[in-house]
Amino acid sequence: MKAGVETVTGAATAPVQDKVLQVRGLTVSVRTEVGLLPLVSDISFILRRGETLAIAGESGSGKSITSLALMGLLPPPAVRVTAGSVHLGPRNLTQLPEREMRSIRGDRIAMIFQEPMTSLNPVMTIGAQLTEAIRAHQPVSRKAAGEAAIAALRAVRISQPERRLAQYPHELSGGMRQRVMIAMALALKPEVLIADEPTTALDVTVQREVLDLLRDLQRETGTAILLITHDMGVVAEMADRVIVMRHGKIEEAGDVRQIFSNPTRSYTRELLAAVPRMGTGAHSGSNGEPTGATIARLSDVSVQFDLRGGLLNRVTHHVHAVENVSFEIRAGETFSLVGESGCGKSTIARAMVGLVPHKGSIEIDGKRVGRLDHGARKELCRSVQIIFQDPMAALDPRMRIGDLIAEPLVIQGIGNASDHHQRVGDLLSRVGLSPDSTDRYPHEFSGGQRQRICIARALALHPKLIIADESVSALDVSVQARVLTLMKTLKDEFGIATLFISHDMAVVENVSDRIAVMYLGQIVETGTRSQIFGTPQHPYTRGLINAVPVPDPAFVRPPLERMTGEVASPVHQIGQGPVRVKLRNIGGGHFVAIA
Numbered sequence: 001m002k003a004g005v006e007t008v009t010g011a012a013t014a015p016v017q018d019k020v021l022q023v024r025g026l027t028v029s030v031r032t033e034v035g036l037l038p039l040v041s042d043i044s045f046i047l048r049r050g051e052t053l054a055i056a057g058e059s060g061s062g063k064s065i066t067s068l069a070l071m072g073l074l075p076p077p078a079v080r081v082t083a084g085s086v087h088l089g090p091r092n093l094t095q096l097p098e099r100e101m102r103s104i105r106g107d108r109i110a111m112i113f114q115e116p117m118t119s120l121n122p123v124m125t126i127g128a129q130l131t132e133a134i135r136a137h138q139p140v141s142r143k144a145a146g147e148a149a150i151a152a153l154r155a156v157r158i159s160q161p162e163r164r165l166a167q168y169p170h171e172l173s174g175g176m177r178q179r180v181m182i183a184m185a186l187a188l189k190p191e192v193l194i195a196d197e198p199t200t201a202l203d204v205t206v207q208r209e210v211l212d213l214l215r216d217l218q219r220e221t222g223t224a225i226l227l228i229t230h231d232m233g234v235v236a237e238m239a240d241r242v243i244v245m246r247h248g249k250i251e252e253a254g255d256v257r258q259i260f261s262n263p264t265r266s267y268t269r270e271l272l273a274a275v276p277r278m279g280t281g282a283h284s285g286s287n288g289e290p291t292g293a294t295i296a297r298l299s300d301v302s303v304q305f306d307l308r309g310g311l312l313n314r315v316t317h318h319v320h321a322v323e324n325v326s327f328e329i330r331a332g333e334t335f336s337l338v339g340e341s342g343c344g345k346s347t348i349a350r351a352m353v354g355l356v357p358h359k360g361s362i363e364i365d366g367k368r369v370g371r372l373d374h375g376a377r378k379e380l381c382r383s384v385q386i387i388f389q390d391p392m393a394a395l396d397p398r399m400r401i402g403d404l405i406a407e408p409l410v411i412q413g414i415g416n417a418s419d420h421h422q423r424v425g426d427l428l429s430r431v432g433l434s435p436d437s438t439d440r441y442p443h444e445f446s447g448g449q450r451q452r453i454c455i456a457r458a459l460a461l462h463p464k465l466i467i468a469d470e471s472v473s474a475l476d477v478s479v480q481a482r483v484l485t486l487m488k489t490l491k492d493e494f495g496i497a498t499l500f501i502s503h504d505m506a507v508v509e510n511v512s513d514r515i516a517v518m519y520l521g522q523i524v525e526t527g528t529r530s531q532i533f534g535t536p537q538h539p540y541t542r543g544l545i546n547a548v549p550v551p552d553p554a555f556v557r558p559p560l561e562r563m564t565g566e567v568a569s570p571v572h573q574i575g576q577g578p579v580r581v582k583l584r585n586i587g588g589g590h591f592v593a594i595a
Contacts, residue, residue: 018049019047019049020049020088020224021047021086021087021109021226022085023043023044023047023070024084025085026042026081026083027040027042027081027083028074028079029079030078030079031078036082038082038248039065039079039248040066042083042084043066043084047192047224047226049222050222050223051225051240052225052227052239053239053240053241053243054227054256055226055227055228055242055243057246057251058246058271058448059446059447059475060445060446060449061245063196063228063245065079065248066228067194067226070086071109071111072094088104088191106137106188106190107188108190109190109191110192110193112181112196114447115390116169116177116180116181117169118393119181120169120180120181122169124168125167126165126166126168126169126172126180130149130152130165130187131146131148133187134187149183152184152186153165153179156182156183156186156210156213157179158176158183173342178341181198186217191224193225193226194225195228196228197228197230197447198210199229199234204505204548204549207234207547207549208547211549227239230448230475230477231477232260232272233275233550233551235551236549236550236551236552240256241253242254242256244267244271246267251265251267252268256553257553260272260551260552260553270478274480275477276477276480276504276507277550277551278505278548278550293331294328294329294331295383296328296352296362296363296365296384296497298326298348298360299361300326301326301359302323302324303322303348303356303358303359304320304321305319306319307319321347322347322521323522325360325518325521326360329465329497329499332492332495332497333513334491334511334513334514335498335499335512335513335514335515335516336500336501336502336508336516337500337502337515337518338501338505339517339519339544340503340518341503343519343520344520344522345501346389349499352386352499353384353386354380357370358370364384365380365383365464367380367383378411382412382463383463383464383465384466385408385457386458386468387451387468387471391442391454392442394454397443400439401428402421402424402439405427405456405460409461421438424438424460427459427460428453430486431453431456431482432482433452433453451473452475454471459490462496464496465496466487466499467499468487468498468500468501469501473502498511505545509529512529513529514527514528515527517532517538517540517544519540524540524541525538525540525541533545
């Protein structure tokens with residue numbers, strides 16, 4: 001359903017009873033030494049039943065602050081609503097006491113947060129957190145709540161949902177944690193769902209299923225969705241209307257077709273121009289076999305984790321996270337790993353820097369990982385750096401960002417304090433942050449800004465290999481384009497090789513020289529960029545490419561190849577090995593699965 005145009009100032013075109021959420025003149029300010037400083041100013045819009053309103057804009061533009069204000073989750077007294085109102089039906093949420101807000105949150109208005117690891121309780125199991133949310137608003141038994149929790153997990157395509165109930169957040173991948181958050185928000189079928197970057201951590205196939213799930217929810221219950229995202233492809237496919245924010249204010253608003261086809265503001269035009277599109281990477285970079293020196297070589301690498309259970313706490317199952325993976329990365333090459341969340345991409349990255357034990361052989365810059373003493377491991381860190389997927393978990397919350405970025409230089413004994421200060425300022429500028437922000441702490445930045453800090457820290461030592469694990473997934477498109485350009489410049493200038501792990505196929509096409517597609521811990525297809533995107537052989541690869549959101553509201557999506565039945569799992573009982581995926585070489589460094 002595509003709704004008609006309605007201005008954000010409240011020029012109503014629909015009956016009053018269809019207006020679920022009304023925001024008028026919302027201003028949120030932070031208390032400083034010189035007085036109140038506005039973070040968002042004069043935000044007004046109307047959200048109607050069954051409608052999707054998207055709020056788009058750069059990281060730090062005020063999108064998430066607006067959503068937290070609607071939920072009554074601003075940290076008082078430092079940050080608070082200083083003007084305006086938020087009406088959910090007849091009730092002004094800005095004037096309700098906390099006890100009444102608790103009865104509304106999760107039931108009538110729910111939120112999917114941007115960073116699932118900081119939103120889930122690390123000492124409670126997934127099942128306990130899901131059932132707690134359900135029983136807090138519905139008078140059901142613990143058994144019924146458990147069944148509803150399993151149904152919610154199954155709806156977002158999590159494998160073995162019964163087993164997941166007993167797991168803790170840290171035992172799941174980033175994408176799976178995001179699916180748990182989505183399941184928790186959808187379990188009670190709220191009137192208003194605020195989705196703050198709901199698909200940022202998800203691969204495109206699961207993203208497609210989640211977006212379809214949100215549409216189904218709208219059709220069944222008339223839920224209104226406030227979608228906060230920097231993915232303009234998702235905006236084009238999901239939104240009825242769009243609000244573009246910049247510096248805490250509304251820059252432009254209107255119908256989604258009008259915004260994409262005829263934006264009136266230069267900022268909106270620049271934002272749309274920065275969106276990576278499928279098909280535009282055909283002529284970028286090299287498109288043949290790499291010729292540089294080998295920086296990294298993996299040979300038959302496998303990573304297995306044990307699961308324990310029973311009264312004696314014995315090992316009952318193995319998780320075959322990575323199974324017999326082999327590839328090489330050469331100097332100046334960008335080698336991309338793509339695949340579903342939980343397929344083993346991040347596990348490979350951690351094995352390459354020695355963070356998880358592995359079988360097989362991993363060589364970085366001629367050194368065998370896993371057989372190094374302390375001094376050799378320290379030296380290896382100068383050759384390889386990793387950018388983690390979750391920036392908040394990767395940054396020490398007690399350290400200022402200037403110290404965080406300079407820390408690798410201090411550990412390696414490179415330069416003095418003056419050199420460090422100059423180097424930190426240069427790195428911050430190159431990733432689009434102000435050099436004056438060195439004395440601030442990680443929690444004072446948005447999610448996308450924290451990821452830029454992690455990228456700056458990884459670049460500090462000029463490594464030979466950078467492992468970028470979803471390094472741009474949390475960035476808005478304009479900053480994403482700037483960071484990718486920076487990484488390409490460093491690759492060209494210094495011959496830095498990159499292992500680029502991503503679920504964004506449009507970005508992968510634009511930055512990659514070669515690509516490997518993973519499924520259930522195994523590589524099912526690999527080849528050059530033109531081979532993978534021009535003539536994909538495996539149905540899973542075709543599904544990944546076909547599921548990519550297209551930043552065009554007029555685009556009609558062809559039918560997708562969809563998996564049916566129970567979601568496959570890498571977890572197997574003792575004595576039962578993984579199903580081997582046999583690969584056939586079809587030439588040119590290209591492989592296809594035959595079983």
